[in-house]
Amino acid sequence: DGGITQSPKYLFRKEGQNVTLSCEQNLNHDAMYWYRQDPGQGLRLIYYSQIVNDFQKGDIAEGYSVSREKKESFPLTVTSAQKNPTAFYLCASRLDFLVTEAFFGQGTRLTVV
Amino acid sequence: GENVEQHPSTLSVQEGDSAVIKCTYSDSASNYFPWYKQELGKGPQLIIDIRSNVGEKKDQRIAVTLNKTAKHFSLHITETQPEDSAVYFCAASSTYNQGGKLIFGQGTELSVKP
Numbered sequence: 001d002g003g004i005t006q007s008p009k010y011l012f013r014k015e016g017q018n019v020t021l022s023c024e025q026n027l028n029h030d031a032m033y034w035y036r037q038d039p040g041q042g043l044r045l046i047y048y049s050q051i052v053n054d055f056q057k058g059d060i061a062e063g064y065s066v067s068r069e070k071k072e073s074f075p076l077t078v079t080s081a082q083k084n085p086t087a088f089y090l091c092a093s094r095l096d097f098l099v100t101e102a103f104f105g106q107g108t109r110l111t112v113v
Numbered sequence: 114g115e116n117v118e119q120h121p122s123t124l125s126v127q128e129g130d131s132a133v134i135k136c137t138y139s140d141s142a143s144n145y146f147p148w149y150k151q152e153l154g155k156g157p158q159l160i161i162d163i164r165s166n167v168g169e170k171k172d173q174r175i176a177v178t179l180n181k182t183a184k185h186f187s188l189h190i191t192e193t194q195p196e197d198s199a200v201y202f203c204a205a206s207s208t209y210n211q212g213g214k215l216i217f218g219q220g221t222e223l224s225v226k227p
Contacts, residue, residue: 006156031213042119042202042217043157058214090156097213101147104156 003027006091006105012113013078013085021076021108023091031094032074033102036060036087043090049074050097078110086112115140117205119218126193127226134221136203137185143205146179147215148188151200160201161188193225 004025013019023032031050035043045058049068063082068074074093078085091105119136126132138146144165149157163170163177163186170177174193179186186205190197200222204215 033214035217040122040220042117042219043215044217045214048214092215094213098208100145101159101162102215104149104158106156107154109154 004091004093004103004105006089006108008108009106011108011110013110015112016080018077018079019110021078021089021091021110023074023076023105025072025074025093025103027093027095027103028071029093029095029103030071031097032068033092033094034058034064034066034074034076035090035092037090037107038087046076046089085110115143115205115207115210115216117203117216117218119203119221121221122219123222123224125224125226128193128195130193132188132190132193132197132223132225134188134201134203134223135185136187136205136218137183138205138216139184140205140207140210140216141184142207142209143184144208145206145213146177146186147204148175148177149202149204151202151220153199157202190223193223195225195227198223198225 007022033048034046047066049055065077089108092102094102147162151157176189200220203218206215
């Protein structure tokens with residue numbers, strides 16, 4: 001089955017640690033996105049990538065980093081510089097950045113302990 | 114910057130009634146308007162979308178209308194069922210803006226009472 005897979009589903013991080021969230025898609029999509037969701041709020045864009053080996057900052061990129069070495073993979077690292085990392089993180093992909101449907105993964109819930 | 118306003122934030126209806134959720138957007142270059150349904154602890158799923166060259170689109174009990182002049186679009190759900198209960202998000206994007214990023218509204222929590 002084609003789709004977009006995020007792992008892990010739940011992640012706990014100690015203060016001062018970096019953690020990496022995985023996002024893999026087998027839809028052959030060029031564009032990939034990372035969003036952050038806080039309770040009662042909409043989704044806010046962290047980073048996006050329109051093509052392999054290229055990515056751009058979104059609206060709330062501070063404290064996060066990404067890479068896009070393969071078309072199917074777009075991992076997100078939450079660094080210790082992110083002061084309030086506890087949130088629900090969603091990865092999405094689209095065939096391209098034109099008027100096409102975005103498919104979302106099932107999300108990773110990150111909690112700082 | 115660009116933003117999308119969504120109302121109401123919560124909506125409670127009786128089973129069988131209709132539900133309407135409204136969104137307004139600020140970027141006049143927006144040309145794609147999807148609606149997503151999100152169940153608790155899961156990722157959003159597309160339920161319907163509309164492009165800027167169309168004024169209305171319908172898919173069974175769900176319909177979306179777009180008024181480009183007024184920069185607003187609405188989701189209409191008829192004959193609501195308990196399984197329609199979820200959080201609904203509208204979004205807008207422009208091909209020419211930041212990689213076609215989707216800008217989301219704040220969400221509407223819909224509750225359908227049996």
